[in-house]
Amino acid sequence: MAGHTHGSRSAVTCHLRCGDACFQPVPNTTETSYFRDIASSVLSRRSVVGTGLAVGALTALPVAQAAAAPRAGSGSRGPGNAGRLPFSPIAPVPATVDDVTVPAGYRWDTILRWGDPILAGAPGFDATNQTPEAQAGQFGYNNDYLDIIETNRAGTTALLVCNHEYTNEGIMFPPGTDPETVIRTAWAAHGMSVVELTRRTRGDVWTYLPGARLNRRVTLDTPFAVDGPAAGSDLLRTKSDPTGRRVLGTLNNCAGGTTPWGTVLSGEENFNQYFLAAGTDPKETRYGLSSRGDSRNWRSLDPRFDATTDDHRNEPNRFGWIVELDPSDPTSTPVKHTAMGRFKHEGATIVVNRDGHVVAYMGDDERFDYVYRFVSREKMRPGSSAKARRHNLRLLSEGDLSVARFTGDGLEDGVSDGAGEWLPLTRDGRSMVPGFTIEEVLVHTRLAADVVQPTRMDRPEDVEPNLRNGRVYVACTNNTDRGKIGKEGPTEANPRPLNKDGHVVEMIPTRGDHTADTFAWNLFLICGDEASAGRYFGGWDGPVSPISCPDNVAFDSVGNLWVSTDGQPSAITLDDGLFKVPVEGPERGHVQQFLAVPAGAETCGPVIRDREDSVFVAVQHPGEDGSWDAPQSRFPDYVPAGSGAGAGQFAGPRPSVVQVTRA
Template sequence: MSNDDIGVNPSTEPSFSALVDMALSRRTVLGGIAAAALVRQVDFSTPARAAGMAGPSLTFAEAPHSIGESHQVAPGYDASVLIRWGDKVLADAPSFDPLGQSAAAQARQFGYNNDFLGYCPLPAGSGASDHGLLVVNHEYTDSWLMFPGLTEKDGATKVTREQAQIELAAHGLSVIEIRKLNGHWRVVEDSAYARRITLDTAMAVSGPAAGHDRLKTKDDPSGRLVLGTLNNCAGGLTPWGTILTAEENFHQYFAGVPQGPEAAAHKRLGLVGKPEYSWGQYFDRFDVTREPNEPNRFGWLVEVDPYDPKAQPVKRTALGRFKHEAANVVVNANGRVSVYSGDDERFEYLYRFVSRDRVDLLNRANNRRLLDDGILYVAKFHADGRLTWLPLIFGNGPLNPGNGFHSQADVVIEARRAADLMGATPMDRPEDVETNPVTGKVYMMCTNNTNRKAEQTDAANPRANNVHGHVIEMVPAMVDGQPDHTALDYTWSVFLLAGPKGQGRYHPETSESGWMSAPDNLAFDPAGRLWISTDQGSAQATNNIPDGMYAMETEGPFRALSKFFYACPRGAEMCGPMFTPDGKTLFVAVQHPGENKGSTFDAPSTRFPDFQPGMPPRPSVVAITKKDGGVIGS
């Protein structure tokens, strides 16, 4: 979207890339444990094969690294569309009719712009890899690709009330039941688990902000019941079988210039009266001059139980409010859980929540309030390779009434400002953050930051105007041989610098097809290998490569040897990578195919995946399997 990055961060802390480059410049003089962790990388000066070592475990031949109208996958693999925008989710949903859409139909059909994918085995807790539920986020809508007669330039102003209602219904989540039969995945029709969650779905509010005056509106004077969730980007699975869905760029839906006591807080999150949507002219809740508290009810992590279609989703306010990307949950050796989440905007922060109580893996019902009590932290990166987690607790240091914080509710509602005052490190669009299930190391995608000025750099900082982004590896302190994701101190290093081979930093045997730009989401296969999806936005045309999936090892002599596995169709972003437990299926989300300059419903740049006259491009979930039935990547 054109105004994803308009929040205002007044922090004067050193930029994250400045720390990266200081660290790289000092790698030959640092000493001690922290320095060793910082430069903990294989010496790539001599290619491993030349040294007689065995080859990498990722043996697939790479997919074409070129932009096309359809998707492309590595040889020896099948990539099959599982479900598309407008397909049936609920049993009584009508068939998709692009010229006869309605809000009632869309509320029963698969939503738009699929992002996060969460695979939940059936039965619950079974580990089944051939039968399960797929939970899908629907992040946002492109009116000019959904409806005839619109363009990207005028879509926000010409959308009718009826079309706006369809857009509302196309947001949220879908829950579908899927089964693998004879090697092929299919949606189970008439499933008792099937569900659509939209902006009309009632959601509870829990945690420190529940019932606070800043969450109360005319329609909800209690401040405890919100209609819907929006701009659901990435997410995560919990060990007790629920999913966390992340509300990201919610600012772009609200019309009106903020006034009154919430004006500064709204500005910090990018609400400046320049919405991407027409909703504010039709619905009071999306006009901040009429409902100034409504934006405070978004920007949270929302917990959803996919196994119970009647379970009410819950906005977990203890995990903080910002533009969430991802919600990776880790169980520590002491039973407490940690949740990692990035704030996807230039110069924003990395957060972590640690629960007060211990998880009960034998009785999932006992975890219903586990995420309501605990400590929210924000990360501060040091140039010597240390990372410190700063607690965002009311009364801690500057988080006091003198700075406008009167309770923990204020701290979580204004998590960004709290992080500013605590001295967190601004980063280059921290997006997905996940833990390697084999090593326990944590990886963060920093997608890019083209706003960093030259004067913010020095001779050791080559990443000003960070067009291509990078990947950070974080190592928790070890306790009894196990990574402690509750520890206050970690170490960190730069795992990968994205960009063309002459500008990026990869394993030297990375091919011309293996370079990437704008790392966004990630997944780990059961062997602990890293899979990265990309989101170049409008730079796709400049870079002249598609968005897609890249795979690499994180340990050993082939660490960071990037290989290109799957290419999205023209204009599409790669989202939602998710493996089945056996590693034999990779689900991916092809978001906004045809979303490039000049493309419209009437004349799209691609008609993926149907390629039929009159059918617009349709965001789709794709199931990738190996033709011989083997493990993905082998």
């Protein structure tokens, strides 16, 4: 999810978004070795960080074009670093503004909204009469990860794929709605959507096609296959599924990635909030499962959400995975990949290494948790033949999982902020963690990672490779617990106490090899407004747009970094937004705000199509602290208060996908 500063909003909202983790100590309480407290020295060396990254033998080599076809928003080769999509940065937007703010010369249009009918036979949206059956055929709630995958050479047809992370029932339903209707409709509003799009020519605004052949909703009723070394494990078996190989549904889907073979990866994040658990075993508490969870009371209609019983004790173990969906085949069974580990996945993004191995980078979105990497056992087969595709669809089923340790040893030569290593958790189908079987490493990945002592980070969310320069960018959203009494203080990779603004780490694989055991790294952005202590922007000394709480990242056609935020209203009293940041050349670190989202919303799933003068964002949870009777946003339809609610006349906010184009 896009994260926020835990506890900074209303208790109800915080619990809906994060689960019980907002109201209990951070789950990672392990004793591991950390960097010395040298935040001041790290920040004093900022001039070294911004010198153009001439990192000698550690310089990353560009990824071969043939090895990794870029997805929407990924970097591909192009002249210079100025990029297309010229704009003048917008002024900072106060957190009370309920509009999408775009630069002069641009316009925004809504492509899809919560409740829009997408399956054949689905009714139109009627907020006063939402039913589980209607919602199962309509666009879900709180859209997060987003991609627009073109399906013809002319660029006039495409598939929109989107996650639906969680629900806010207090805004979605009129007071007095039958509780069973609320729960079952919320079930149908979670999951994922696949929707066909059309347009007249490149650069036009997309229109969605209701009832199209490839349209699909994935909900809690959708069967998922389980693969990898933990499939069939006793740790995944329940009374409902004694095989441990078939799970109904996916939960709390946050960010994701699109693979070079055309599938979409989706991260299951804060799944703990849906289950009642005893909360006495570290295998539960390390994941935030507790007896205070399940505020939605889903167990009243489905006993699998009661993990205090022997029949369903393992049900939470069946969530927290990377799932893979083939949007081109609405009859395909999505897969949960156990080889990639179980934690609170923000998402997974793919790069094909120059030797053909597929590498996935992943962040565990929790205060003081870790950055992970998965390397496939097999190599990707190029081409679009059926044989190659069948092979590539199995690439994430077997491979090696590791976790990152950042150290400060790389500064003596004056060319980088630090060095790092990947600590193996699994290798060649075997556990590399003493005392853990391979199944235990993959199901209880956080506990296994604690043993090898990686670096505890400030909520690492999106971790994405830049296909133009071969580096990897880690968005650390914030960590307001760092430096509190009893909590770890600043470290080189997380340099500020009480970190409300977050930062971005730039990782440089050794010799440009994403499968190497080592890497260099830099603090690329240390976010904040003008009054924030220790701000740093990649070496850029001029004015910048204030930015806080980096969340999702993407790249344009020449490799510029685009950062979306979640948490600015509470951190710097500004609406969240989308920012362009060059990563090379004289403007490296020059933060420029492109858009702002409406009051209470966060900016998710940015897709940058600068060659077509278009940017796409998922506007999630607009007006999130409001209610049915007192909405705090009216985006995107802006129905006046008191006009009545009916089909097409909902006065409250609707999470939506927005396209921004040059006017």
